[in-house]
Amino acid sequence: MSQTPVEARGLVKQYGRITAVDHVDLTVNRGDVYGFLGPNGAGKTTTLRMMLGLIFPTAGTVRLFGRDPIAEGAAALDGVAGFVEAPQFYPYLTARKNLQMMAAYDGGDASSRVEESLKSVELTGRADDKVGGYSHGMRQRLGIAAALLRQPKLLLLDEPATGLDPGGMRDMRVLIRRLADDGMTVLLSSHLLAEVEELCDRVAIVRAGRIVYEGALIDLKASAKSAYRLRTTDNAKALKVCEAQAGIASARIEGAAIRMEANESAMGELSVALIEASLQIIALMPETATLEDLFFHLTEGSTPGEIDFPATQASVVGEHL
């Protein structure tokens, strides 16, 4: 039996003539905090629903720890928990009753973990209130608590911080970080770059149902050629130093500064060379281009087919991260 938490191959979901998910391949390895990143409507939720066996793919396969949620149904969700879109509960039942029900549906000794789960999301004090009176943030936390009842090895979370206020978002991230540190594999969908950057080590970026990048976030960042702006006491002399320096490209004077493209280590070496040439550095600024630009390029720019975007080095178009 395969121990890979998530293996999706060639997943397709069509609704009539609309292709919501278009040949998605995803591999989440044990211990990953995997970010599934894309704008709203890109097919993230539909993909997660197929992984949880809630909807049937038009084509393709999903394996969770080697088991098939589409053929086996809930039996394949052994060790898997999570939610898609906002977690929903019975509004006329209390939070504790809702969790007791989920635990009963989980079977085994899940019932013994109700109080512990409530405590871990800090809802113990409100456990006897009906969920109908809960705020969005409390429901999100209850969603996590319901997932924890299953003692999952894999947690699938769909936009867990969406709709939360800044404090709630921070709490949610702290909670996910803690769960990941406890050894849980997490697949987290999001349209929030900051969230993915903070939490995830591997990402898939999805656009219009297709994966346009899959790989380690660190590779994405490392391969990003950054642009810098440099101001010195003598820009004309500095430009010559830049041109002579290995790893610096496209150096030219733009207004009061020199603009160039380089990676971080080349910039470090340049600073030494400048000082050796008796030039004083007044300012050295990375251009403000970010992962966001990269994301926008990937998700809004050319059609996915036109983006040549290997997971390795080279052709990353983004700037400083």
Added chain:
Amino acid sequence: MSSGVLTVYRWELRKLIALKRTYLGLLAAAAVPLAFTITLALRSGQPKDVPFGSYVHQSGLAIPLVLLTFASAFLLPLITALVAGDIVASEDQNGTLKTIMTRSLQRGQIFFGKVLAALTYTLASMLLLGGVAIIAGSMVSGFHSLTTLSGTTVSAVAGLGLVLASFGVYLIPLFAVALIGVMLSTVTRNSAAAVVGTLVSVLLIELIGILPGLEWLQPYLLTRQFDAWQGLLRQPIDWAPITHAAWVCALYGIPSVIAGYLVFLRRDVAGG
């Protein structure tokens, strides 16, 4: 499979107990026999053209039997549809279907747990209506011996047994209505559509029975089976309408439950 079904069944009942709409139907099931009995106590007249209508002042046991004829037209199918039509669709509308489907139970277990809960609610409303009618009826017209449809008289205790057995026979078509309700609830994913759809189905079946040229269909109409209990009130007991009702109702109920099950098993849970 079975213990999972029972788990769902138990929690479905707990949810019904926590829901206001549950009591709406039960309230109607209790209020109608009460109102009927109070009216009888205040007036000396009696319902005409209804089996046992002429005995309502002689024996309280005639009152639940008269109510069975009245209730079959609309009331009990309505109460049944109220819960059966809601039991799957409400989860669709609240988005909770995805919540319970991502636990450890199979879809089939969830479905049949819900079917059992809908049938239980139907049984509860039947017992409530009948129980209130027996008690209130006996208080107003006395717990007396009952004249059967064959003109013979049975003792009050034997009469009570026959009345209770009549409720049992009456439940056969009512259960079929419940199964149609659950099926529509699954297929339409909309509570209102399923509740109204169930009632419209019952009314349409009734309508077919009065169409000229289609009279031969009458014995096979679901709504006709609501009179099958009258076989118990003959002496000797006429079992023919009861066995007939059993298989006719099965022809309505079993395909409904299979269709609902297959749809529930294969459907995409995309809402919520």
